[in-house]
Amino acid sequence: MTLPDELRNEEPSKLSVQGVSKRFRSRGHLVQALDNVSLEVGEGEFVCLVGPSGCGKTTLLNIIGGLEHADSGQVLADGQPITSPGRDRMMMFQESALFPWLDVRGNLLFGLKLKPGLRRKERLEIADFYLRLVGLERFRKAHVHELSGGMKQRVALARCLAPNPRVLLMDEPFAALDALTREQLYGDLQHIWQERKKTIIFVTHNVREAACLGDRVILFSPNPGRIREEFKVGLPRPRDINTVELARYSTSITAALKGHAVGEPREVAE
Amino acid sequence: MPAAVASPLTTAGSRNPLPRASRDAAWVRWTLTAVALVFLAFFLALPLAAVFAEGLRRGVAAYFASFRDTDALAAIRLTLLTAAIAVPANAVFGVAAAWAIAKFPFRGKSLLITLIDLPFAVSPVIAGLVYVLIFGANGWFGSWLIDHDVRIIFAVPGIIIATTFVTFPFVARELIPLMQAQGNDEEYAAATLGASGWQTFWRVTLPNIKWGLLYGIILCNARAMGEFGAVSVVSGHIRGETDTLPLHVEILYNEYNFVGSFAVASLLTLLALVTLVLKTIVEWRHAASRSAST
Ligand SMILES: Nc1ncnc2c1ncn2[C@@H]1O[C@H](COP(=O)(O)OP(=O)(O)OP(=O)(O)O)[C@@H](O)[C@H]1O
Ligand SMILES: [Mg+2]
Numbered sequence: 292m293t294l295p296d297e298l299r300n301e302e303p304s305k306l307s308v309q310g311v312s313k314r315f316r317s318r319g320h321l322v323q324a325l326d327n328v329s330l331e332v333g334e335g336e337f338v339c340l341v342g343p344s345g346c347g348k349t350t351l352l353n354i355i356g357g358l359e360h361a362d363s364g365q366v367l368a369d370g371q372p373i374t375s376p377g378r379d380r381m382m383m384f385q386e387s388a389l390f391p392w393l394d395v396r397g398n399l400l401f402g403l404k405l406k407p408g409l410r411r412k413e414r415l416e417i418a419d420f421y422l423r424l425v426g427l428e429r430f431r432k433a434h435v436h437e438l439s440g441g442m443k444q445r446v447a448l449a450r451c452l453a454p455n456p457r458v459l460l461m462d463e464p465f466a467a468l469d470a471l472t473r474e475q476l477y478g479d480l481q482h483i484w485q486e487r488k489k490t491i492i493f494v495t496h497n498v499r500e501a502a503c504l505g506d507r508v509i510l511f512s513p514n515p516g517r518i519r520e521e522f523k524v525g526l527p528r529p530r531d532i533n534t535v536e537l538a539r540y541s542t543s544i545t546a547a548l549k550g551h552a553v554g555e556p557r558e559v560a561e
Numbered sequence: 562m563p564a565a566v567a568s569p570l571t572t573a574g575s576r577n578p579l580p581r582a583s584r585d586a587a588w589v590r591w592t593l594t595a596v597a598l599v600f601l602a603f604f605l606a607l608p609l610a611a612v613f614a615e616g617l618r619r620g621v622a623a624y625f626a627s628f629r630d631t632d633a634l635a636a637i638r639l640t641l642l643t644a645a646i647a648v649p650a651n652a653v654f655g656v657a658a659a660w661a662i663a664k665f666p667f668r669g670k671s672l673l674i675t676l677i678d679l680p681f682a683v684s685p686v687i688a689g690l691v692y693v694l695i696f697g698a699n700g701w702f703g704s705w706l707i708d709h710d711v712r713i714i715f716a717v718p719g720i721i722i723a724t725t726f727v728t729f730p731f732v733a734r735e736l737i738p739l740m741q742a743q744g745n746d747e748e749y750a751a752a753t754l755g756a757s758g759w760q761t762f763w764r765v766t767l768p769n770i771k772w773g774l775l776y777g778i779i780l781c782n783a784r785a786m787g788e789f790g791a792v793s794v795v796s797g798h799i800r801g802e803t804d805t806l807p808l809h810v811e812i813l814y815n816e817y818n819f820v821g822s823f824a825v826a827s828l829l830t831l832l833a834l835v836t837l838v839l840k841t842i843v844e845w846r847h848a849a850s851r852s853a854s855t
Contacts, residue, residue, distance in 0.1 A: 358749055376752045388746035391850065392768045401764070402754035447750075454754065 294413050297455065298420060303335040303490040304379065304457040306355065310364035313350055323515030324350040327364070330509065330518065335488040339501035341548065342511025342519075348494045350516070352460045355492065356382045368458065378406060380458040381451035385466050387443035389435045395446050396422065396431040402454045421449040424483060441472035445479070452487060461493045465500065474532055477503055481529045498548065502540040503532040510547055520547050612830050615823035627824035635801040636809035636825070639717065643805060644785040647725040651781050655732025656774065660766065663740035664748070677733050680726055689723050689794025696722075715797030720805065723791040728784045735777035736770055743769060772847035779843060783836040787829060 308330040315322045324347040332338050340348045353359040355366050357376040366373045368380065389398050399418040403409060409417070422428045425445040430438065438446065444464055451459060465473045481504065484491065495501050501508045502524050510520045522544055526536055617624050627633060658677060662670055680688065694700050696713040706713060713719045747769060751761045767774075789807040796803040804812065806829055813822035 353749075356749075356753055358752060376755075378753075378755045380753065382749060382753045384746045384750070386746055388750040390747060390765065390768070392771075401751070405755035405760070450750075450754070 294416060297409065297413065297417060300487050301379070301455045301457050303488050304368045305334045305370075306330075306332040306458065306490060306492070307367040307370075308332075308351070308355070308364075309367065311351070311354060311361045311366060312363045313347070313354065313359070313361050315350075325354075325361070326515035326517050328516065328518055329364075332490055332492065335490055337484060337491045337493065337504060337506045339505030339508045340492065340494045340511060341496070341498055341501045341508055341544070342516075343513055343548075344496075345516075346511040346513035347516025348511055349462055352382070352462050352492060352494060355458075356380055356460050358382075378402075378454045379456050380460060381454065381456040383444075383447050383451050383459065383461045383464045385463040387435075387440075387447040389443060389446055389450070391435045393435075394431070395427065395433050395435070395438070398435070398446055399450050399453045402450060406454050417453055421453045422446075424452065424486065425449045425479070439472070440468050441476060444468065444476065448480070448483070452483075452489075457490060459489045459491045459493075461491065463494055463496065466496065473500070477532055478529060480504065485528075498544045499532060499537065499541040502537055502544060503530050508544055510544070522547075609830060612823055612827050615819055616827045618823075619820050623820050624824050624827075627821040628828075630821065632801045632804065633809060633821070633825055636804045636806050637828070639720070639804065640786050640806045642717070643721050643724050644782055646721050647728055647785045648778060648782050650725055651729045652732050652774065652778055654729060655734075655736055655777060655781075656767075656770075658733045659736035659740050659770075660762075662737050663743075664745060674737070677730050677737075680728070680730050685723075685727050685788065685790030686794055688726050689791035692719060692723055692726075692791075692795050714795050715799065715803060717803065719795035720792050720803060723795045724785050724788050727788050727791045728781045731781035731784065732774065732777035735773050735780070739770055739773040740766075772843055772850055776840065776843045776847060779836055779839050783833065786832055 308328060311325055311328045312323070313325040315324055322345075324345075328347070328351060330338075340351070342348055350359065354361050355373065357373050357380065360374075373380075390401060393401065396415075396418050399421060400414055403414040403417055419428060419431065422431050425448055427442060427445055427449065430442065430446075435443065435446075447464070465476055468476070477500070493501070493504055498508075502522075505524055508522045508524060509518055510522070511517065512519045522540070524540055526534075526540070530537060616627070628637075658673065661667070662674060693714050695702060696706060696719065697703055698707065698714070700714075713722065747765050748761050751765045756764060786805075787807060788805075789811075792805055793808060793811075796805070796808055798804060798808060798812065800812065806825060810822050810826045810829070813819075813825060
């Protein structure tokens with residue numbers, strides 16, 4: 292595979308979550324983390340998952356990522372059932388999960404070295420390409436601990452993009468950042484998503500963030516974890532989080548969220 | 562470097578001005594410091610100096626002659642052999658146990674954690690006696706072992722087994738809290754990036770714990786080379802065969818060979834000093850890498 296081929300963006304995947312259920316046993320009792328959850332995500336769609344703590348958002352992401360198995364139901368990526376992690380689906384976490392013993396470019400090269408068919412020179416060029424995309428090409432030799440929180444998440448994003456996946460799974464990636472940095476990253480992420488179209492599932496607690504980023508916002512409720520409602524956000528892009536239209540969307544989503552979040556944790560019988 | 566940043570408020574004469582109350586109580590500080598120093602001198606520096614002074618009492622030649630003795634050489638060899646087997650074994654065991662405990666849920670986890678601490682809780686002499694009970698001539702497997710001509714107690718295998726038992730918590734204890742604090746995100750990231758289970762272990766888990774692991778290994782090694790109680794019970798004190806360095810020190814001392822005894826003891830003392838230096842270096846790197854990753 293030549294370098295231009297490698298850098299050509301892979302077509303984004305269509306994801307189909309079909310009746311996925313998952314329980315956990317914790318301290319003797321069972322928790323129904325996901326209960327018969329179904330969700331269709333189109334090619335190149337940006338979907339945000341919102342819901343109170345413990346409603347199974349991370350669990351769903353892990354199942355789509357292939358890191359966990361559903362008890363029942365299945366997830367299809369372009370029609371193929373997902374059974375294990377794959378280079379076509381990259382995951383980003385709240386903590387950057389960068390490898391601190393490698394420098395910035397080393398973190399990008401980690402995944403590229405595991406991708407067959409690339410020569411050393413190509414890997415370096417690919418890494419530089421994505422560092423440029425996230426605006427950190429000057430920091431390629433920097434150590435992880437020299438970066439700010441926002442820069443770390445940019446590197447993590449570049450590391451996810453470098454193997455050229457079809458899907459990005461993002462679990463509260465901006466939750467640990469300050470408001471200003473976060474706002475800047477909203478802009479950057481939308482811009483990068485225009486350049487490198489991926490199917491994105493983005494988990495957040497921040498309703499406004501969800502309305503700002505998502506084509507659709509999916510509302511979850513806990514105990515058992517289910518999809519409650521979904522909202523289409525029809526605003527033009529790139530969106531600014533500080534607009535009145537966006538505030539209107541987020542107000543109605545918040546209202547719906549409050550309506551569903553009540554209720555004591557329920558255990559399920561075995 | 563925060564230390565290099567001088568506050569604009571400090572003047573030349575009074576860097577780091579303390580609150581008034583603690584300035585008034587300066588004599589308290591001096592007294593406490595003096596007490597600590599006297600204590601250190603009496604319990605640490607003095608014995609250390611005494612070991613070398615006694616060893617060198619008949620001169621440098623006699624000191625070095627002590628190490629040319631065949632029994633002393635045999636003790637050095639056995640001690641090195643024991644550590645060379647016990648330390649890697651415990652490093653592998655410690656990594657495996659800590660990995661299982663920190664990363665996977667399973668039944669009996671708290672029991673395993675408690676068992677790992679057992680060698681710290683039980684007296685080494687008892688540990689030695691347990692192995693005599695199991696493998697000794699009158700022990701559970703004693704007659705089977707004699708029939709098959711296998712010697713464990715009063716032989717090298719017993720010494721290695723007892724040492725391994727006594728030292729096995731060091732690496733695991735060091736790694737369990739470290740790996741628990743690290744969580745799974747980095748392993749998950751590696752998995753989605755295409756790493757197999759083994760690749761994740763070698764390229765992510767191990768680099769992530771290397772300083773903690775090294776620290777545990779250094780402590781484990783120090784104890785393995787210095788262990789007396791458990792080894793003394795299973796050794797049988799056969800000169801040139803089942804004597805480790807600490808046992809050899811005792812034998813020479815009981816024979817009134819003070820120069821030899823203290824010369825050999827000084828080797829163990831040097832080992833302790835080297836251990837302390839290494840430990841400090843590793844601690845320092847460990848702290849640096851930990852603050853780097855947050
Ligand atoms: N490995 C596990 N073992 C036991 N229980 C688990 C495990 N993972 C998740 N759970 C439980 O499953 C439920 C859903 O967890 P999950 O992490 O998916 O929620 P979440 O929506 O991501 O929450 P948050 O918003 O706090 O991140 C929770 O009740 C959690 O305690
Ligand atoms: Mg979560």
